[in-house]
Every structure is written in C-alpha cells, then in structure tokens.
Amino acid sequence: xxxxxxxxxxxxxxxxxxxxxxxxxxxxxxxxxxxxxxxxxxxxxxxxxxxxxxxxxxxxxxxxxxxxxxxxxxxxxxxxxxxxxxxxxxxxxxxxxxxxxxxxxxxxxxxxxxxxxxxxxxxxxxxxxxxxxxxxxxxxxxxxxxxxxxxxxxxxxxxxxxxxxxxxxxxxxxxxxxxxxxxxxxxxxxxxxxxxxxxxxxxxxxxxxxxxxxxxxxxxxxxxxxxxxxxxxxxxxxxxxxxxxxxxxxxxxxxxxxxxxxxxxxxxxxxxxxxxxxxxxxxxxxxxxxxxxxxxxxxxxxxxxxxx
Amino acid sequence: xxxxxxxxxxxxxxxxxxxxxxxxxxxxxxxxxxxxxxxxxxxxxxxxxxxxxxxxxxxxxxxxxxxxxxxxxxxxxxxxxxxxxxxxxxxxxxxxxxxxxxxxxxxxxxxxxxxxxxxxxxxxxxxxxxxxxxxxxxxxxxxxxxxxxxxxxxxxxxxxxxxxxxxxxxxxxxxxxxxxxxxxxxxxxxxxxxxxxxxxxxxxxxxxxxxxxxxxxxxxxxxxxxxxxxxxxxxxxxxxxxxxxxxxxxxxxxxxxxxxxxxxxxxxxxxxxxxxxxxxxxxxxxxxxxxxxxxxxxxxxxxxxxxx
Numbered sequence: 001x002x003x004x005x006x007x008x009x010x011x012x013x014x015x016x017x018x019x020x021x022x023x024x025x026x027x028x029x030x031x032x033x034x035x036x037x038x039x040x041x042x043x044x045x046x047x048x049x050x051x052x053x054x055x056x057x058x059x060x061x062x063x064x065x066x067x068x069x070x071x072x073x074x075x076x077x078x079x080x081x082x083x084x085x086x087x088x089x090x091x092x093x094x095x096x097x098x099x100x101x102x103x104x105x106x107x108x109x110x111x112x113x114x115x116x117x118x119x120x121x122x123x124x125x126x127x128x129x130x131x132x133x134x135x136x137x138x139x140x141x142x143x144x145x146x147x148x149x150x151x152x153x154x155x156x157x158x159x160x161x162x163x164x165x166x167x168x169x170x171x172x173x174x175x176x177x178x179x180x181x182x183x184x185x186x187x188x189x190x191x192x193x194x195x196x197x198x199x200x201x202x203x204x205x206x207x208x209x210x211x212x213x214x215x216x217x218x219x220x221x222x223x224x225x226x227x228x229x230x231x232x233x234x235x236x237x238x239x240x241x242x243x244x245x246x247x248x249x250x251x252x253x254x255x256x257x258x259x260x261x262x263x264x265x266x267x268x269x270x271x272x273x274x275x276x277x278x279x280x281x282x283x284x285x286x287x288x289x290x291x292x293x294x295x296x297x298x299x300x301x302x303x304x305x306x307x308x
Numbered sequence: 309x310x311x312x313x314x315x316x317x318x319x320x321x322x323x324x325x326x327x328x329x330x331x332x333x334x335x336x337x338x339x340x341x342x343x344x345x346x347x348x349x350x351x352x353x354x355x356x357x358x359x360x361x362x363x364x365x366x367x368x369x370x371x372x373x374x375x376x377x378x379x380x381x382x383x384x385x386x387x388x389x390x391x392x393x394x395x396x397x398x399x400x401x402x403x404x405x406x407x408x409x410x411x412x413x414x415x416x417x418x419x420x421x422x423x424x425x426x427x428x429x430x431x432x433x434x435x436x437x438x439x440x441x442x443x444x445x446x447x448x449x450x451x452x453x454x455x456x457x458x459x460x461x462x463x464x465x466x467x468x469x470x471x472x473x474x475x476x477x478x479x480x481x482x483x484x485x486x487x488x489x490x491x492x493x494x495x496x497x498x499x500x501x502x503x504x505x506x507x508x509x510x511x512x513x514x515x516x517x518x519x520x521x522x523x524x525x526x527x528x529x530x531x532x533x534x535x536x537x538x539x540x541x542x543x544x545x546x547x548x549x550x551x552x553x554x555x556x557x558x559x560x561x562x563x564x565x566x567x568x569x570x571x572x573x574x575x576x577x578x579x580x581x582x583x584x585x586x587x588x589x590x591x592x593x594x595x596x597x598x599x600x601x602x603x604x605x606x607x608x609x610x611x612x613x614x615x616x
Binding site (some may be wrong): 103105125155254262 | 561569
C-alpha cells in the first residue's frame with residue numbers, strides 16, 4: 001500500500017514543500033492538507049489548525065517544521081502519535097551566527113562606533129576586560145549547546161543553564177530552579193534559548209531580570225512569551241539593563257507602531273535568527289520517515305508531558 | 309649589572325606602561341626614552357622616532373608593541389639587533405570577533421534589517437545559501453589563522469592565502485602570486501590581514517579587486533596602505549563590490565570630512581579591530597626578555613629582509 005504524507009502550513013505556499021517532499025520520498029503519495037483529505041501515515045506541519053489534527057487520526061508520526069513545538073502543544077493532540085521536531089537542519093549555525101553577532105556588538109560597542117562614524121568622529125573606546133563579560137545561555141538543547149560552543153571561540157566566559165543537569169566542555173553549567181539565581185547573577189549577557197512551556201512562559205519578568213548584574217543585556221531568540229515586555233522596558237529605561245536584541249515577540253509580525261522598533265536600547269529583527277531551510281528540513285524529515293518505516297529510533301522525539 | 313629597559317611610544321602617556329614593566333621585571337631599571345637617556349639592554353617601542361634607534365646602540369632586542377612592524381621597518385635599524393613583535397597578547401580573539409561580526413553582518417544583511425526596523429517594517433529577507441558565501445582570508449599568520457578557525461565555526465567555506473604554502477585544518481589554502489587569482493575569484497568576502505611590506509602596499513587596487521566575484525565585500529583590518537582608496541570607491545559605486553568594513557586608513561585619524569565616514573556601503577571604525585592590551589602585552593614582552601637573558605629562543609622574531 002502506498003505511504004501517504006500530508007503537509008500543512010497555513011502561513012506559506014505549499015507547492016515548493018510538496019515538491020521537495022516528493023523528490024525525497026518518491027515512493028510516497030504527498031498531498032497538501034485541506035478539509036476532507038484522506039487520512040495519511042505521516043504529517044508534516046507548522047502551526048496547523050485543530051481540524052488538521054482531528055481529521056488525521058491515523059498518523060504514525062507528526063513532524064514539526066521547526067525547532068520549537070509550542071504551537072503544536074496548544075492543540076489537543078492524540079497522546080499516542082509521536083511528535084518529532086527538527087533537531088538542526090541548518091538552524092544551529094544560523095543561531096550561533098545571530099547570537100555571536102549580537103554579543104560581539106554589545107561587547108565591542110559597535111552601535112556606538114556607528115553613531116560616531118555618522119559624525120566623522122575618530123574616538124577609540126577602551127577595550128573592556130573579557131573576564132568581565134560572561135555570557136549566560138539559558139537552555140542547552142541542540143541550539144543552545146551550539147551557541148555556547150561558538151561563544152567560547154572568542155574567549156568569553158560562557159555559562160549555561162538547563163532544567164536538568166548538563167555538562168558541556170568549557171561551559172560553567174547550572175541546572176534547575178535552585179541554581180537559576182546564581183546563573184543569572186553573573187551573566188553580563190543573557191541569551192534566551194528555552195523551549196516555551198508553562199514553566200518558562202513569562203520567566204523573564206522583573207524578578208529574574210533584576211537578578212542579572214547592573215548593565216546586563218538580553219538577547220531573546222526563543223519565544224516572545226518568555227519575556228514580560230513592560231518589565232523589560234522599565235529595566236531598560238531605569239538603566240539596570242543596557243540593551244536588548246529581540247528576534248521574537250508576543251505578537252508577530254510586531255505591529256509597526258510598537259515601541260520596541262525604535263527604542264534606542266532595543267534591536268529588533270523579524271524572527272529570522274534561525275530560519276527553517278526548506279531543503280535541509282525536508283531532507284531531515286524524509287530521512288526520519290524512512291527510519292520510522294524501518295522501525296528504527298529517530299532523534300528529536302518530543303516528550304508531550306514535558307512539552308518539548 | 310642591572311638590566312636596563314627603555315620604553316618609547318610618542319603616541320601615549322608612558323607612566324602606566326612603565327609601571328607594568330617594573331611590576332613584571334622588578335630586577336630591571338625601566339625608564340621612558342628621552343633625548344640623552346642612557347643606552348639600555350632592551351627597547352620596548354611603538355612607532356619610535358629615528359633618534360630613539362640612533363641613541364640606543366647597545367640593545368640586545370627591540371620589542372614592537374603591536375603585531376605589525378611596518379612603522380619600525382621605515383626606520384634605519386641596526387641589522388644585528390633582533391626585532392620582536394607581539395604574537396597575540398589578546399589581539400587574536402579581538403580580531404576574530406571583529407571579523408566574524410563584520411562577515412555575519414554582511415551575510416545576514418543586519419544593516420538592512422536595522423534600516424527596516426527604523427521604519428517598523430517586518431520583512432524577512434530570504435536566507436542565502438552558505439555555500440555561496442566563501443570567505444577568503446588574505447594572510448595566515450597568528451591573527452589570520454585564528455580568524456579562519458573562528459569563521460569555520462559558522463560553517464562558512466573558508467579559503468586562505470599566504471605568501472608561502474600553509475596548511476590549516478578545514479581551510480582551502482592558496483599560496484604565492486600564482487594562486488592569488490584563483491583565491492580571489494571565489495572569495496565572496498575578502499579579509500585583509502597581511503603584513504605591510506613593499507610587496508603588499510597598494511595590493512588591493514582595481515586589478516585585484518576586480519578579480520573578486522560580483523557583489524563581494526572587503527574587510528580591511530591590516531593597514532590602510534594595502535588598499536587603493538579611489539579604486540575601492542569606484543568599484544563600490546559601480547556595484548562590483550557590495551560593501552566594505554574598514555578599520556585602518558592611509559591617514560589616521562581618518563579626517564572628519566573623509567568620504568569613507570558616511571559612504572552608504574562603507575563601515576568605518578577607528579583602528580580598534582585588535583587593540584594592544586597593556587597588561588597582556590607587557591606580560592608577554594617581559595617573558596621574552598627573560599628568555600633572551602637565559603639564551604632561549606623567543607617567538608615573533610621579525611625577518612628584517614622579508615619585513616615581517
């Protein structure tokens with residue numbers, strides 16, 4: 001019997017995705033999801049509607065076209081269908097790039113140099129001791145670990161926090177709620193790379209942000225819901241925080257009139273820190289579908305209880 | 309007999325340097341150079357006048373407080389006094405930072421995102437295939453090698469050129485004049501980290517820059533004299549080059565009215581890509597003085613014939 005694969009991403013034109021799936025799985029019948037499409041063996045989806053889940057009762061696995069599965073977790077899922085997320089697919093290198101660019105920009109004060117250049121002003125700013133610029137990575141999954149390793153290249157002291165204890169070469173690791181305060185207290189730059197779950201929603205509010213040292217910067221490349229926007233703004237305005245680089249927001253697209261866009265201490269990018277690369281993603285998903293068919297284990301299985 | 313060390317840097321306040329030298333070499337007599345100061349055993353200098361050389365005939369070694377020795381090479385030096393340059397002293401990490409920030413900025417189009425943010429415009433730019441963004445590092449000394457290794461972290465194809473053949477893990481290496489054309493032809497970003505010598509002065513003029521692929525960017529962190537300014541401007545204006553990040557200039561400080569400051573395709577910084585860090589530099593020089601005293605070999609000896 002022919003294997004059936006159904007694709008659903010209401011935010012994009014499906015044709016290039018279907019074409020890529022067909023090329024990688026020539027033996028399968030690949031269709032775009034629409035009301036009434038026949039139940040398939042495998043689902044490939046990004047932020048699908050509840051109706052997609054309800055009308056696909058026969059899935060052997062559901063693949064999330066992204067690293068964060070929070071949008072899927074808001075739906076009523078069937079508990080016995082494995083959910084699988086992308087585990088890299090070209091995203092880790094992009095994330096390392098984005099974060100290193102932002103950290104170096106804060107550390108080396110390149111925004112200030114650009115303002116000076118606009119005035120034709122040749123003024124050297126004193127080099128700051130690297131030891132006084134520890135970078136803390138919140139979340140040490142596939143992306144967080146890669147980011148931590150990339151930061152080490154530049155000799156920054158790198159600290160990491162994860163829910164359960166991890167060990168990474170050259171990274172001072174902290175784990176669990178009990179060590180969160182110690183972790184924050186010496187992170188001159190905080191990089192948020194957490195999954196979004198009920199435990200992490202609104203985590204970076206006034207209380208946690210105040211635990212960062214005076215003059216700290218925040219880089220959020222996870223989800224907008226991790227940060228309490230008004231608390232962030234208040235701490236930037238009173239000088240406790242010196243800057244924020246934000247790629248993710250509670251409302252996306254960020255509305256044109258939002259205060260974040262033109263705030264002098266905030267850099268905004270439109271959720272591009274790690275874009276899903278179609279070819280790499282589909283190649284990875286196709287490989288995992290074939291592994292499922294052969295009964296082999298696959299990486300990136302989501303723990304539905306834990307939420308990531 | 310007490311060892312004498314003389315310090316000379318007409319561009320800076322000598323006191324903190326003398327203090328650091330005295331701390332690291334308590335057995336030595338350390339003085340700032342001035343007309344008539346007694347001949348010393350070791351000289352520590354940055355861009356000294358000819359009179360300094362002429363009045364210090366007894367030096368066992370002359371230490372250059374920087375990586376590039378081109379300013380010393382313009383003086384009449386005594387051929388039998390070893391000249392020693394700084395071989396890292398915290399500069400390699402700074403250089404890797406500066407160059408990675410600039411490369412990522414070009415590749416990920418962060419300047420364009422900042423312009424969009426000023427308009428409140430949420431527009432994603434398509435991710436560009438990394439394979440089409442090879443970075444070429446011109447000069448594979450201590451700094452160039454470190455820069456090449458740092459770029460590899462982000463999965464850029466990295467190419468390197470050096471005068472004599474080198475081999476670096478993960479870097480496609482080219483050597484000598486014969487391979488310069490091949491090296492340039494596929495370097496989407498060109499990073500200049502060459503020493504300044506008679507062979508490399510004006511190297512990056514129209515002919516060489518035209519060998520770069522259409523849309524290439526130039527990052528110059530070596531010396532201003534490597535680049536022919538008018539040729540660079542012409543190629544930026546006609547679109548053959550898409551951008552330039554310049555930290556070094558023929559005249560420093562770059563005059564306030566210079567066209568580079570506000571050119572839309574040029575980023576200017578005031579020669580800060582790798583600042584000499586006093587503590588690290590003096591610690592390194594003091595270590596080498598002690599090695600000289602013990603008759604041991606030291607790293608960073610300059611070949612006066614070759615000029616670096």
